[in-house]
Amino acid sequence: MNQPAKERLNEYTQFIENALKDYSLQDKLGLHKNVAKAMDYSLEAGGKRIRPVLVLEFCRVCGGDWKKAVSAACAIEMIHTFSLIHDDLPCMDDDDFRRGKPSCHKQFGEAMAVLAGDALAIRPFEIISAADELDAEKRVALINELSHSSGAEGMIGGQIIDMENEERDDVDAENLRFMYSLKTGALIKTSCIMGCICAGADAEKTALAAEYAQALGVAFQIIDDILDVVGDESVLGKPTGSDSEENKTTFVTVYGLENAKEQAKKYTDRALEILDGFEENEFLKELTGFLLDRNF
Numbered sequence: 001m002n003q004p005a006k007e008r009l010n011e012y013t014q015f016i017e018n019a020l021k022d023y024s025l026q027d028k029l030g031l032h033k034n035v036a037k038a039m040d041y042s043l044e045a046g047g048k049r050i051r052p053v054l055v056l057e058f059c060r061v062c063g064g065d066w067k068k069a070v071s072a073a074c075a076i077e078m079i080h081t082f083s084l085i086h087d088d089l090p091c092m093d094d095d096d097f098r099r100g101k102p103s104c105h106k107q108f109g110e111a112m113a114v115l116a117g118d119a120l121a122i123r124p125f126e127i128i129s130a131a132d133e134l135d136a137e138k139r140v141a142l143i144n145e146l147s148h149s150s151g152a153e154g155m156i157g158g159q160i161i162d163m164e165n166e167e168r169d170d171v172d173a174e175n176l177r178f179m180y181s182l183k184t185g186a187l188i189k190t191s192c193i194m195g196c197i198c199a200g201a202d203a204e205k206t207a208l209a210a211e212y213a214q215a216l217g218v219a220f221q222i223i224d225d226i227l228d229v230v231g232d233e234s235v236l237g238k239p240t241g242s243d244s245e246e247n248k249t250t251f252v253t254v255y256g257l258e259n260a261k262e263q264a265k266k267y268t269d270r271a272l273e274i275l276d277g278f279e280e281n282e283f284l285k286e287l288t289g290f291l292l293d294r295n296f
Helices: 003-022 033-043 050-061 066-087 104-108 110-129 136-150 155-165 173-183 185-199 203-230 251-255 257-277 282-293
Strands: none
Touching: 003 050, 003 066, 003 282, 033 066, 033 104, 033 110, 050 066, 050 185, 050 203, 050 282, 066 110, 066 136, 066 155, 066 185, 104 110, 110 136, 136 155, 136 185, 155 173, 155 185, 173 185, 173 203, 173 251, 185 203, 203 251, 203 257, 203 282, 251 257, 257 282
């Protein structure tokens, strides 16, 4: 990633970190503040903040004031974090570490982790509905988009397919693409669309953003599959090899390692091609390439 792109990414991520602290509930709760501690613990664990960065940048490239997309950016990160907390639970993926720290349920107990995840699934809609910097029409559109992509037709639906695939021996590439488009791609797509909504972008630009996100989301998950095989746990902040242990079919098991890398590049190239429909797309192109090459 070139220096101007690094500087913009740092500006965005610092803005997001500060905003997430502003939205913290720890100082607003009394006897029930422990749930806020668990929420903040997982929110502040780090990560690349890719989804909120996409919200801010698509708002900018579509002509909006990216700082006015703050509620949408923080909302998508809260939804993403809620999904990670629940994914790590013993009844799901049973992972003890996340982003280099003990998982929420290991730090606070399983019941508190469930409740912290629940709270992070609800809090975004409160934040967006109270976002005075956006007009009512945009707030409703953001809530509609986020609720659709988070639910059974989006991220949760993808997780269901992922779990059920562990019991199947006939999972193919088409099944995986569809599952990835929901489990991973839905929130990435929504991040881009929410940025467009905040900017008041037209239908053509919004459709282009969605098409870009679809390609990026599949590439992103394929690379996660690859990193589970060849990644460095100390860099990733989570255990590797879990896909094999859980009998998961991935792009690596379907295509092999090298061909999976080629598939990731194919989808990334498609995403980069779509970005030609946007002016001032330099940062998005740098970010897209960075996500393809991460930790190889």
